Amino acid sequence: MxxxxxxxxxxxxxxxxxxxxxxxxxxxxxxxxxxxxxxxxxxxxxxxxxxxxxxxxxxxxxxxxxxxxxxxxxxxxxxxxxxxxxxxxxxxxxxxxxxxxxxxxxxxxxxxxxxxxxxxxxxxxxxxxxxxxxxxxxxxxxxxxxxxxxxxxxxxxxxxxxxxxxxxxxxxxxxxxxxxxGKDAIQALDDIPWINKKWLDKLGLPMPTTTDELEKDLLAFKNNAAKLGANVIPMSFMMNHQGEDPAMLLGAFGMGDNDDHYMVTNDKKVVYSTTQPGYKDGIKWLNKLQNEGLIDKEAFTQDWNTYVAKGSANRYGLYFTWDKANITGTSDSYVQLPPLKGPDGHINVPRSNGIxxxxxxxxxxxxxxxxxxxxxxxxxxxxxxxSVQNNWGTYGDKSLQNIFKMTTEGNLKHLPLTGTAPVELRQKTSTGGPLAVLNSYYVHQTTKPDDAAWRLNILKTTYVPYMKATYNYPLVFMNSADQSQVTQLDTAVKTYTERMKAQWILKGGIDADWNSYLTKMDQSGVTKILAIKQKYIDSYFKAQK
Structure with missing residues (x-):
């Protein structure tokens, strides 16, 4: 009543x-x-x-x-x-x-x-x-x-x-x-690397802290497959696939990389990540791992279902995704890999432009x-x-599992979803559409989803302290002419740079190709894109004053 x-x-x-x-x-x-x-x-x-x-x-x-x-x-x-x-x-x-x-x-x-x-x-x-x-x-x-x-x-x-x-x-x-x-937003890092802690413990290996140590651990996974009792894949990913790409590892060599490749320096200049010197060194290191047989042969072609199937069978030593629950489940067998120091001691977590x-x-x-x-x-x-319900799901549903419980104070409290995939339940019960869930709502109107709170804690304790970028690229609204030009040029630039990224990791050759690659990137329009984006970010920062 x-x-x-x-x-x-x-x-x-x-x-x-x-x-x-x-x-x-x-x-x-x-x-x-x-x-x-x-x-x-x-x-x-x-x-x-x-x-x-x-x-x-x-x-x-x-x-x-x-x-x-x-x-x-x-x-x-x-x-x-x-x-x-x-x-x-x-x-x-x-x-x-x-x-x-x-x-x-x-x-x-x-x-x-x-x-x-x-x-x-x-x-x-x-x-x-x-x-x-x-x-x-x-x-x-x-x-x-x-x-x-x-x-x-x-x-x-x-x-x-x-x-x-x-x-x-x-x-x-x-x-x-x-x-x-800002840096504490859940979108700050998309591609979290998850390492097989169970295998590390079984082989008596410490958590790696450098790129060299990670390479040695991956080699140990490969060379001890019989002892690990699995059809071992030392490292897997989905090339150029957002959170499943290994871009985060490139932060050990410089600015690193992210999904759309646009980054903002601490003096507020827009750059394209795949044209930076440190990027070349990171790609050479990934090619070395490829030559040592440490990278999944299907990493450059596999789809989501294939990626998940192998992860569900616990075949990975290291893999990448937003939330490990989607690939290997919630057990403690896999834990987040901390940011690694590169050969010169550099350590950085590349920041995404997600919002x-x-x-x-x-x-x-x-x-x-x-x-x-x-x-x-x-x-x-x-x-x-x-808004909270439209975004995640509701309460009081007698035919489906409920996301929330309505408290006597009129607040929505997230219920535990043991045995249920949160994403699937949300898809069945939420509505999407126009809404706003603000940080202030977590005080009085609702609680954070357990999976989001867990991920935010991982970011805050493991990765945010090593994010060197003060800024990321904001969501600006360009005029029609500029937007059309950026859209057209970005398609050509991104297609080319991501094709070369995959080619260099698989076959090498980045040193020999680098100068001609930079020329082709400029011819494809990267300089024009950066000029347009710089114009808008300058206006954005000016408006913030």
Missing amino acids: KKTKLIATLALAVSVLATGCGASGSSTGNSKAKGSNSSPGYGLTNVSFPLKSKVNLKFLTHSSALAPSDPNKKLIFQRFEKSTGVHIDWTNYTDDAFNDKRNLEIASGDLPDAIFDTNGLSDNDLLKYSSQGAIIPLDDLINKDMPNLKKILDANPKYKTMITAPDGHIYSLPWIEELGT GFERGRTVISSSNQNADLTAKWFDLCYVPVQ
Whole structure:
């Protein structure tokens, strides 16, 4: 009884936060829908929830194949409909098919009222679709109909800057997930190296602290395969595959490398990691490991499922990924490898440009004749206790395992997920879309997910002390011309540098190729890219003063 009363109180609080006091919506008359994918205009004014009479809106979205094909089967959306009086007619595609379907639907001109989760519309897309009139500016709606989001933007002006296009308008609603900030953010290092501690102990080997020591340990794994009782693979990775790439190890030789290869020096200059002198030395060392038979033969071609299958069989001496639970499970057999000193004693952990932020998460189309109603509905997603659920999952579900328990104080406490893969459960129960989970919420509204808290602790104690980079590249919003040029040139530059990286590790030759490689990188456009990026980061730092 007490719990039911609490939920009713929360629902009322959400309604008041989103709309204030007022009528449940009066109508000035309907207008015909602009297409089969959008709703008629309901002519509602002075909207507050729940509406007196139920109405429908039509949204486009995507979800995991593990999730219900009808998003309305998710408890979160069932609660939304009950508390608002708005029924959402969803067009929902699986993640793998969504981008093509989304692009076709936009190109057709028969637009949905909104795209709830765009799967990351690029800046180019936002600028293109806004100039074509396919999506509408949201500035006035945010100020008038979205008090929860406005409060977040007012308190965190950096986020408002990030979603504001070069023309001064806002065309999309963001997804924000704060888990630490700066070097302490959970995205600071993607590719954590995990070493087989069980094998080290069995062979009486200490944890390596230098590149030479790691090489000796990998050789010991290879030469003692019979004793280790496994089909030993001393080191494995997925070449040029984000968190599964061995880029972190290159920090022992200089600046190191990261997923997109852009780094910022401590004097605020943008550089490309794979053109730095230390990078060449690191690649030569990896080639030496390759020549010694220490690298998985499939490391340059394997897909995720193959990588996981070998890891699940505990065949790796060393491998790389965001969270070891996804590859080798949660046992203590594998532990994080500490940062290593290189041949000259240099030690550095390369910092990624990752951030828990996506500016193009949600857009409202020009076919929407109920923009005020839609904005008020989306604003409910920014109520703290709602954002937390939309991001991770909910409580009180009688058909699925719950992510949370609702406390008597109205806070969401993460439940232990013993025997359950957190990612899979979140895919089944969370909704994504526009939301904001701020660091301040972990004090009163919710707790950190166990897996995130565990990873943050590893970063803080093992890697952050050795991150030498004060800055990483911020999420700037370029104008259309600059963005188009960077996108075009970056594709050519990244494709070439990553092909050469794989070739040099496999076959060697980086010393002989280095000068011609730098020339080709310049011809491919790396210097032009860096000039454009420097212009925007200079403006970014100037705005911070």
